[in-house]
Amino acid sequence: MDKGSLLIRGGTVITATGRSEADVLMRNGLIEAVGPDIGDGFGAVDRIIDATGHWVMPGGIDTHTHLAHPIGRLGVMTADDFYTGTVAGAFGGVTTIVDFGLQEQGGTLDAAREHRLGVIDPDAVIDFGFHLIVTDVNEEVLAEMGDLIRSGFPSFKVYMTYGDKKIGDDDLILLLEMAGEHGGLIYAHCENDCAVTHLIERHLAEGKTGPAYHATSRPPAVEAEATNRAIMLAELAGAPICIAHVTSSGAAQHVADARARGVTVVAETCPQYLVLDSSVYDLGAGCEVAKFVCSPPMREQSHVAALWEALADGSIQQVSSDHAPFRFEGQKTGGCDNFTQIPNGLPGIETRLPIVFTEGVVSGRLTPERFVELTATAPARIFGLTSKGRIEPGADADVIVVDPEREVDITASVLHSDVDYSPYEGMTLNGFPTWTISRGEVIVDEGALTAKRGRGQLVDRAPIDPVTFL
Numbered sequence: 001m002d003k004g005s006l007l008i009r010g011g012t013v014i015t016a017t018g019r020s021e022a023d024v025l026m027r028n029g030l031i032e033a034v035g036p037d038i039g040d041g042f043g044a045v046d047r048i049i050d051a052t053g054h055w056v057m058p059g060g061i062d063t064h065t066h067l068a069h070p071i072g073r074l075g076v077m078t079a080d081d082f083y084t085g086t087v088a089g090a091f092g093g094v095t096t097i098v099d100f101g102l103q104e105q106g107g108t109l110d111a112a113r114e115h116r117l118g119v120i121d122p123d124a125v126i127d128f129g130f131h132l133i134v135t136d137v138n139e140e141v142l143a144e145m146g147d148l149i150r151s152g153f154p155s156f157k158v159y160m161t162y163g164d165k166k167i168g169d170d171d172l173i174l175l176l177e178m179a180g181e182h183g184g185l186i187y188a189h190c191e192n193d194c195a196v197t198h199l200i201e202r203h204l205a206e207g208k209t210g211p212a213y214h215a216t217s218r219p220p221a222v223e224a225e226a227t228n229r230a231i232m233l234a235e236l237a238g239a240p241i242c243i244a245h246v247t248s249s250g251a252a253q254h255v256a257d258a259r260a261r262g263v264t265v266v267a268e269t270c271p272q273y274l275v276l277d278s279s280v281y282d283l284g285a286g287c288e289v290a291k292f293v294c295s296p297p298m299r300e301q302s303h304v305a306a307l308w309e310a311l312a313d314g315s316i317q318q319v320s321s322d323h324a325p326f327r328f329e330g331q332k333t334g335g336c337d338n339f340t341q342i343p344n345g346l347p348g349i350e351t352r353l354p355i356v357f358t359e360g361v362v363s364g365r366l367t368p369e370r371f372v373e374l375t376a377t378a379p380a381r382i383f384g385l386t387s388k389g390r391i392e393p394g395a396d397a398d399v400i401v402v403d404p405e406r407e408v409d410i411t412a413s414v415l416h417s418d419v420d421y422s423p424y425e426g427m428t429l430n431g432f433p434t435w436t437i438s439r440g441e442v443i444v445d446e447g448a449l450t451a452k453r454g455r456g457q458l459v460d461r462a463p464i465d466p467v468t469f470l
């Protein structure tokens with residue numbers, strides 16, 4: 001079927017491995033050719049975009065989003081569904097997400113997959129996959145994993161804390177062994193549950209109940225310890241592991257040390273940990289602090305500096321958003337008097353690429369190539385998205401065209417997420433795309449959404465190769 005053709009002419013193509021002045025020709029959803037002065041010899045095209053002065057890069061891949069995600073304990077749902085959330089993503093240069101599908105207690109992973117597909121498919125405007133969140137480990141679940149991995153669902157999320165989702169070390173090692181055997185990947189939220197539970201109870205008993213106490217109930221040591229433990233269990237099981245949202249120098253150091261001794265561990269961090277710090281929890285700010293409640297919380301500046309170093313030197317491999325959008329009024333404010341009642345998470349799918357672009361590339365901490373690696377190429381490689389994250393013939397034509405000079409002043413109203421605040425209000429960011437292209441189709445066209453609801457497709461993901469994914 002002819003799905004049309006598009007030529008992007010006159011831009012600078014930037015990939016994870018280099019840059020060149022080149023045109024990009026797309027046809028039938030795939031990249032057909034990349035090179036200087038394409039046009040003659042390739043036949044007529046349906047549309048030509050003049051990308052003079054722009055950078056042409058792989059579309060962003062966000063492997064950590066929570067859309068239409070329920071928090072059962074609090075009876076709330078994230079504010080974005082798969083329509084508003086993926087629209088926000090498209091405006092922020094994201095062309096693929098990997099979200100989550102939650103296993104119910106007593107339910108199978110297969111049932112979780114089927115249910116989740118039914119939720120996402122009608123709404124998504126960009127391509128999608130999802131990790132299955134394993135909450136209830138038993139013989140049947142372990143027996144399902146091999147088939148799931150082989151059928152395009154190779155990654156499994158686990159929480160080492162969070163009451164209703166938590167699994168213990170005994171279950172974690174079983175999951176790691178099974179994943180290692182079949183080409184799967186365990187993706188772990190690492191915090192020491194005993195310590196967090198104890199510290200929360202201690203805070204509440206002492207009357208320290210306001211939103212700011214969320215942060216002191218989850219100090220860096222609880223993250224570093226659990227990160228080290230997860231890595232050690234993966235090492236014992238001979239399985240690869242991905243550490244979710246590294247926020248502290250201790251956790252980053254455990255990842256770097258393990259990689260140096262040959263453990264197959266990769267890690268992500270998120271923009272909030274790179275541009276915000278623990279000053280957002282200033283007690284004077286009252287309930288406003290609830291806007292910044294997420295787990296793990298933001299850290300002191302020394303940790304922020306360590307994360308930038310880890311991104312530059314390669315010991316952290318990708319930046320995802322952990323987009324978990326809750327409205328301030330009516331959702332976050334439910335916990336003004338008790339921080340344990342605040343839904344955890346920040347909106348960030350739309351600002352992820354611009355933050356890493358502005359604070360990484362524009363400020364000189366990262367090369368443009370490293371930006372592409374962290375936001376597209378590495379996430380694709382780590383999570384088995386073999387058709388995405390590259391600009392080369394045969395790859396999916398997922399491309400963003402960015403004017404590196406264009407600046408946007410951030411307010412909630414210029415963004416597209418269905419929330420009433422942005423944690424980045426007041427920042428000025430470069431790196432928003434002029435055009436976002438998904439499988440050769442322009443879906444954001446100079447500020448206008450041109451994507452139809454539900455056009456996004458499930459991405460077939462390959463089993464994980466623990467050697468190349470590093």
Ligand SMILES: [Zn+2]
Pocket residue numbers: 064066322324
């Ligand atoms: Zn998350």
